[in-house]
Amino acid sequence: AQRVTQPEKLLSVFKGAPVELKCNYSYSGSPELFWYVQYSRQRLQLLLRHISRESIKGFTADLNKGETSFHLKKPFAQEEDSAMYYCALLYGQNFVFGPGTRLSVLP
Amino acid sequence: DAGVIQSPRHEVTEMGQEVTLRCKPISGHNSLFWYRQTMMRGLELLIYFNNNVPIDDSGMPEDRFSAKMPNASFSTLKIQPSEPRDSAVYFCASTQGGAEAFFGQGTRLTVV
16 A cells, blocks of 8 residues: 655754655555645645755755655755655555654754 | 635534535646644545545545535535544645645634
8 A cells, every 4th residue: 555654753953954854655656756844834835846856945855766765855954944844645646645744943 | 826725714613513614726626635634643635536526535534524526616525513533624735637736724623
């Protein structure tokens, strides 16, 4: 079955430190993966998708099919990065979201 | 386009009452999703429609929950009767052809 896991419910880092939010997936087909971000009391919005291979707000994510992972990384965290981050897998027309990781960037 | 529009933004109701949440997807999008978000369980898919047809409703918690999509521009999620454990933020999202999912602002439901 299609599944997305994010092992950390909460991740706290200091401003300026590197951050990595982990995401693993299980899917037998060719995956299409996304990272969504939800700032406090706002709607979820797309942060990046693996097929575009772009960097948004300094974040990057690389699809590793061997490890079935799509970890989100940023070299220097900022306080405004504090939010809830969801990894999502698209199969067919359906999105499956991971449980989310709350990132807290401390001053 | 104003994006995905949900109403109401907040709803407080008494246990046992019927609650109806509404969603207007982005024009031209052919898939619509209803999600429930809680602190304990994160983001859960309740049901999704493709071309107005329910495709997967396995996430609907129980018979108290029902969803309809009478046309391409409107969907409802109904809870009858409501219970305190239904308190959550309910999100609607729409997509076109498996591209990015656009989310509404959500409806914060409190059942007392």
